Amino acid sequence: MAHARILVIDDEKLIRWSLQKNLERSGYIVEIAESGEEGLVIFEEFDPDAVIIDNKLPGANGIEIMSEIHNRDPRVIMLFMTAFGTIELAVEAMKRGAYDYVNKPFVYDEIKQLLEKAFHLRGLDSEVARLKDYVHRQYDTDNVIAESQHMKDILELIDKIARSAAPTVLLTGESGVGKDLLARLLHQRCPRRNNPFITINCASLPETLLESELFGHEKGSFTDAKSMKRGQFELAANGTIYLDEIGEISLGTQVNLLQVIENRLFKRVGGIKDLRIDSLVIAATNIDLAAAVASGRFRRDLFYRLNLIPIEIPPLRERRSDIVPIALFFMRRFNEDFHRQFKGISEDAKTALTRYNWPGNIRELRNVIERIVILEDGQTINVENLPVELIEQGGFSGDHKSNAVAQLRLEIPESGLSMEAVEHELVVKALEKAGNNQTKAAVLLSITRDSLRYKMKKFKLL
Ligand SMILES: Nc1ncnc2c1ncn2[C@@H]1O[C@H](COP(=O)(O)OP(=O)(O)OP(=O)(O)O)[C@@H](O)[C@H]1O
Ligand SMILES: [Mg+2]
Structure with missing residues (x-):
C-alpha cells in the first residue's frame, strides 16, 4: 500500500534514520519518535496505518506502548523489534496485538515484506467488510423509492402502522415488488427497531421443523430433539417475526399459528409452560390467499386474522x-x-x-x-x-428502425446488384454487431430468430 503512513518508535538514532530513509524510498509516509511518550503524541496527530516499535525504550517498554496503541485503534498494524534471542518477548508482543516481530539486527527487506503482507491482508479484511455491507444493502431501508402516489400512500400507511400497536400485518404482492424491504422498513420505523428482526421462510422447512423453528422444543420431544431449543418467537423478544411465503404452511401449522396469534401465548413443542409473544408478526405472500382459502388450501380463520391490516404492494407495471x-x-x-x-x-x-x-x-x-x-x-x-x-x-425494434433505413445511403450501381448478396451482407453485419448473439442480431434486423437462422443456413453461416 503506497502512501501508507508509518510511525517508527525507537531510541536508537541510526535505526530511526535508516528505517525512515528506506521506508520513504518504498513510497511510505514516515514519522519518527524517540520515546514511547513522544510516540503516543505523534500517533494521535499522525494517525498512522502501521507502527514499527522497539522493545527497549526510555521510560516505558515497547510492549506497554503497543497495548496502548492497540486500545486506541485495533486496526493499526504493529511490527515489534526485539534483540535477538528474546522469543518470550516476541510471543508476548503478538498476544498484545502485534502483527509480527523482527529480530535485531534485521535487514530492511524483512520489514518491507512484512508490511506489504500485512497491508495486503488488511485490504482483504476491508473487502470482506465491503461485501457484508453490500449484502446488507440488498435491503436498504434508507432508500425506499416512492415516486408514484400508490407507493407514497403505502409508505404513509407503514408509518401509521409503525406508530400503532398492531399485532399483525399482511404484505401481499407479486415476486420482487418489495415485500421484504417494506417489512424491514416497518420494523425500522417501530419503537421495536432495536430488537431483532427475524425472517422465517415458511416454504423452506418441512412441517415438523417449521413448528420447532417457530416455537422451539423441549428436550426429547421428538427423536432429534437432543436438547431444549428456543424458537424464533422466543428469540425475537419484542422484535419482529417476518413469516415469508406464509401461503406455503401446512394446514396443521396453520391451526397452531392461529392460536398463537390470537392468544399471544405459545408452548415449545413438547412443552407445557405457556410463553408470551410480544413480537410484531408480519406475514408475506405472493399467492392469492383468498383463492387459496376458496380452494381449501388455506384456513379461512387464519386468513381473516392475518388480513387485519393488509398492505397490497402493486406490481411495477401499475x-x-x-x-x-x-x-x-x-x-x-x-x-x-x-x-x-x-x-x-x-x-x-x-x-x-x-x-x-x-x-x-x-x-x-x-x-x-x-x-x-x-x-x-x-x-x-x-x-x-x-x-x-x-x-x-x-x-x-420497429418504426425506429425504418427511420434508420432512410438514413442509410443506398446506391444501386449501373451494373445492378444481387438482392441475395445484400441480404447476406446484412446478416453478417448484424451478427457481428450482436457479438454473434442470434437473438440480438434478429432484433437488429427486426426478424424472428427462426428466420434469422433460416437465412444463416441459406448463406451457409450455420
Ligand atoms: N421502492 C423500492 N425502492 C428501492 N428498492 C426497492 C424498492 N422496492 C424493492 N426494492 C428492492 O428490490 C429488490 C426486491 O425486493 P424484495 O426482495 O423486497 O421483494 P419481495 O416482494 O420480497 O420478492 P419475493 O416475493 O420474490 O420474495 C430488493 O433488493 C429491494 O431492496
Ligand atoms: Mg421476499
Missing part, C-alpha cells in the same frame, strides 16, 4: 412513474459498488424501461441495471444496452 427513479437509484448505487461512472439514462432508454411490463418487478429492474453497469462502457445507459425483451416491448 406504478410506472417509479420505474425511472428506481433505475437511476440502482445506477448510482452500482456505480459506487463497481467503480463506474454512469451519469444518466437516455430518453429512448427511459421510454423502453417505462413501457416494459417487468414480470419480475423491482428485482428484475435491479438486475438489468446491475448488469449494464458492470458490463457496458460509457456514461449513458442507451436503448442498445437494454435486454432484447425491453427493446422489443419498448417498440424500439
